[in-house]
Amino acid sequence: MKKFFATLAIVVLVASLITSMTVMASSSASQVSKKKTPGAQATVNASRKETPKAHGNQNNQNKNQPVHYSGIIAASSATSLTLTLENQSTVDFMIDSNTQIKIPSLGNSATTGNLIVGQKVTIRAMKNESGTLVALSISVVPGKPILVHRVGIVTEYTPAVTITIMDKYGKTFTFLLTDQTKILPADRADKLVVGSFVTIICPRDVTGGSLTATGIVVHPANVEPTETVEGTYTETPTPTITETPTETPTETATIPAI
Amino acid sequence: MSVNDEIYILQAGDFKQSVPLVEGSNVLEIVVSDTSGNEIDQIVTVYYEPVQE
Numbered sequence: 001m002k003k004f005f006a007t008l009a010i011v012v013l014v015a016s017l018i019t020s021m022t023v024m025a026s027s028s029a030s031q032v033s034k035k036k037t038p039g040a041q042a043t044v045n046a047s048r049k050e051t052p053k054a055h056g057n058q059n060n061q062n063k064n065q066p067v068h069y070s071g072i073i074a075a076s077s078a079t080s081l082t083l084t085l086e087n088q089s090t091v092d093f094m095i096d097s098n099t100q101i102k103i104p105s106l107g108n109s110a111t112t113g114n115l116i117v118g119q120k121v122t123i124r125a126m127k128n129e130s131g132t133l134v135a136l137s138i139s140v141v142p143g144k145p146i147l148v149h150r151v152g153i154v155t156e157y158t159p160a161v162t163i164t165i166m167d168k169y170g171k172t173f174t175f176l177l178t179d180q181t182k183i184l185p186a187d188r189a190d191k192l193v194v195g196s197f198v199t200i201i202c203p204r205d206v207t208g209g210s211l212t213a214t215g216i217v218v219h220p221a222n223v224e225p226t227e228t229v230e231g232t233y234t235e236t237p238t239p240t241i242t243e244t245p246t247e248t249p250t251e252t253a254t255i256p257a258i
Numbered sequence: 259m260s261v262n263d264e265i266y267i268l269q270a271g272d273f274k275q276s277v278p279l280v281e282g283s284n285v286l287e288i289v290v291s292d293t294s295g296n297e298i299d300q301i302v303t304v305y306y307e308p309v310q311e
Contacts, residue, residue, distance in 0.1 A: 104287065147289055153290060182265060
């Protein structure tokens with residue numbers, strides 16, 4: 001399939017994440033400015049609607065253009081899928097050999113056999129000549145991101161083999177390293193040694209087994225904890241959660257013309 | 259910040275980051291953390307449907 005690349009500017013959406021994190025970190029956090037981009041707001045809203053009508057794409061059906069549906073799988077087989085929308089109505093889709101199955105954790109190897117009743121999915125579909133909705137793609141929406149971040153001081157490091165860090169609570173984590181493990185930023189890669197302050201990006205641990213680091217971010221020396229002695233990590237001031245955000249984060253995104 | 263498998267180093271405050279989209283639905287798994295170990299994540303689905311002439 002021909003891929004299109006567009007530029008998506010995630011402005012206040014991501015800033016809202018930071019805003020929430022800032023509230024976690026400090027009760028006296030300064031207010032973060034909020035931006036609104038009307039056109040982009042519609043884009044984000046669209047991603048949260050469960051019906052094509054709410055998505056604003058119903059007219060596309062008349063133009064024989066793809067329509068997006070979002071909901072929960074009620075039934076699934078190799079040739080069909082029934083989706084329960086947010087309004088509890090159901091929609092049936094035909095699955096054929098051209099239907100793409102997208103599951104983040106499985107990459108390109110996902111098949112209809114990986115679709116499970118109860119999963120949240122988005123479906124891009126188009127009516128065929130007989131009026132049957134044919135699924136062009138079925139994308140599983142995971143409950144949590146695959147990756148997590150771990151922050152700490154490097155206590156052991158063997159390049160391209162393993163790295164062990166100790167977090168601010170004194171808990172240690174060991175990760176496998178490969179040639180594919182990114183060390184960022186590139187100009188600080190050579191600063192990665194025992195004692196470095198780093199963030200490890202790694203898969204979420206669901207098995208209890210060894211984890212392979214996807215990336216390592218080496219932080220500059222000036223953000224390291226002030227007192228660090230080998231084996232006796234002294235944590236920075238612990239963030240205190242003392243208040244709850246009262247505003248709904250404003251989210252905007254823009255998709256410039258291609 | 260990581261968006262799916264991509265890692266971005268950002269400065270504190272407001273920021274923006276461009277990510278590539280493919281036609282149809284795009285599930286963006288966004289994880290943001292700071293050097294204190296705070297972490298927050300969000301999954302956003304963005305639809306990209308090119309205009310057909």
